[in-house]
Amino acid sequence: MKYLIIGSGGREHALSWRLLNDGSAKEVYVAPGNGGIEKEFRVNIPVDDFPAIASFCRDKKIDMVIVGPEVPLVNGIVDYLQKENIRVFGPKKDAAQIEGSKLFAKRIMETCNVPTAKHWDFTGKKAITDFIKKADKFPLVIKLDGLAAGKGVAIPESVEEALEFINKNVNDLSRVFVEEFLHGEEASVLGISDGINIVPLIAAQDHKRIFDGDKGPNTGGMGAYAPAPVVTPDIMEYTKNKILQPVVDGMRKEGIPFKGVLYAGLMINGNEIKVLEFNARFGDPETQVILPLLKGKLGDILNASIDGTLDKVPVKFKSGNAITVVMSAAGYPGDYPKGDEITGVNEVSNKVQVFHAGTIKKEVSLYTNGGRVLNVTATGDTIKEARNNVYSEIEKIKFKGSFYRKDIAYRAL
Ligand SMILES: Nc1ncnc2c1ncn2[C@@H]1O[C@H](COP(=O)(O)OP(=O)(O)O)[C@@H](O)[C@H]1O
Numbered sequence: 451m452k453y454l455i456i457g458s459g460g461r462e463h464a465l466s467w468r469l470l471n472d473g474s475a476k477e478v479y480v481a482p483g484n485g486g487i488e489k490e491f492r493v494n495i496p497v498d499d500f501p502a503i504a505s506f507c508r509d510k511k512i513d514m515v516i517v518g519p520e521v522p523l524v525n526g527i528v529d530y531l532q533k534e535n536i537r538v539f540g541p542k543k544d545a546a547q548i549e550g551s552k553l554f555a556k557r558i559m560e561t562c563n564v565p566t567a568k569h570w571d572f573t574g575k576k577a578i579t580d581f582i583k584k585a586d587k588f589p590l591v592i593k594l595d596g597l598a599a600g601k602g603v604a605i606p607e608s609v610e611e612a613l614e615f616i617n618k619n620v621n622d623l624s625r626v627f628v629e630e631f632l633h634g635e636e637a638s639v640l641g642i643s644d645g646i647n648i649v650p651l652i653a654a655q656d657h658k659r660i661f662d663g664d665k666g667p668n669t670g671g672m673g674a675y676a677p678a679p680v681v682t683p684d685i686m687e688y689t690k691n692k693i694l695q696p697v698v699d700g701m702r703k704e705g706i707p708f709k710g711v712l713y714a715g716l717m718i719n720g721n722e723i724k725v726l727e728f729n730a731r732f733g734d735p736e737t738q739v740i741l742p743l744l745k746g747k748l749g750d751i752l753n754a755s756i757d758g759t760l761d762k763v764p765v766k767f768k769s770g771n772a773i774t775v776v777m778s779a780a781g782y783p784g785d786y787p788k789g790d791e792i793t794g795v796n797e798v799s800n801k802v803q804v805f806h807a808g809t810i811k812k813e814v815s816l817y818t819n820g821g822r823v824l825n826v827t828a829t830g831d832t833i834k835e836a837r838n839n840v841y842s843e844i845e846k847i848k849f850k851g852s853f854y855r856k857d858i859a860y861r862a863l
């Protein structure tokens with residue numbers, strides 16, 4: 451089959467690597483892709499140019515489009531391509547609201563009896579400000595309703611901090627809510643759904659903060675590993691039966707069937723499991739550690755999601771462990787330079803797989819082109835072995851001001 455993947459991160463490079471290596475694909479194009487994608491398969495079309503994407507699919511006779519990031523999903527890329535008779539993996543616009551509107555997700559969770567934090571919702575600055583001024587329990591959590599590229603959630607420790615976030619981010623029309631603060635350990639369980647069935651993938655845990663020990667500001671993710679031992683077999687069972695399946699059933703009953711990746715962000719505190727949020731797509735960097743452990747053909751699973759036949763396709767995982775460590779540019783998640791030469795990517799041993807994110811290739815040389823630059827990934831029989839594989843090789847890769855966390859997967863060790 452011929453695939454077109456939409457996006458330009460490590461997730462998209464990992465998807466393309468997997469499809470090419472497990473026999474799913476003859477050709478995999480990526481739009482717009484990055485320096486890790488071979489030149490003839492890099493497609494210079496932005497993720498929001500739906501007509502250009504459709505016309506590329508017709509020209510190249512693409513058999514399936516896979517959408518990586520949330521923004522085109524929430525903007526209706528799946529609806530658009532389906533109308534053009536192009537086969538596409540991912541949720542339609544109305545179903546992608548589960549990520550695109552956190553209040554929609556809250557409403558679905560309430561309807562389906564899915565455990566989540568208590569919340570109070572507001573329209574406009576005055577209403578939430580009045581509520582915050584009377585709040586006596588901190589920290590609490592403030593969430594903007596819509597997509598915010600990871601900047602829509604604040605966890606203020608005081609009224610002052612809360613008002614600062616509100617003054618910066620909330621206007622008279624904003625939809626916004628306050629949520630109780632939950633303690634525990636976070637993990638991600640991604641499930642692939644065909645609108646009726648949902649099959650959970652191996653649980654992963656990512657590391658959002660920039661510095662070791664989970665310190666410093668939030669990022670898109672500095673590393674991840676799978677499986678996450680905090681998600682015990684019992685918790686996985688519970689997540690499937692009490693969270694993922696009820697949401698899939700509830701959305702189908704409302705006439706908005708969810709097809710694609712339904713990603714549950716969980717907070718686990720002993721026996722108490724609550725959903726922090728849903729995403730409507732593969733996680734980045736979680737995908738980079740889930741795919742190396744998957745057995746069989748990824749393409750079969752994605753096809754079954756589109757066809758509604760997931761009950762007939764086995765989804766199984768190898769017994770090992772996988773870890774990915776993000777190399778980022780100096781200054782990330784703040785301002786960072788671009789265009790610094792990267793060396794050593796071809797010198798690492800075959801124990802590691804390097805998924806590109808913010809890279810660009812010019813002639814034969816590779817340069818930085820984003821905040822998260824590379825994902826150095828390895829598997830191993832134990833998490834320790836996987837981790838040693840990454841950290842023994844990563845030093846060979848160099849660029850000016852490169853930075854990576856030294857403690858990815860510490861919770862599992
Ligand atoms: N109710 C909560 N209690 C404690 N921490 C929370 C809560 N909600 C969110 N968080 C923290 O904030 C992060 C971002 O929130 P999330 O709902 O995942 O939004 P997004 O990923 O869209 O920014 C979570 O990964 C978690 O660390």
Ligand SMILES: [Mg+2]
Binds near residue numbers: 727
């Ligand atoms: Mg999140």
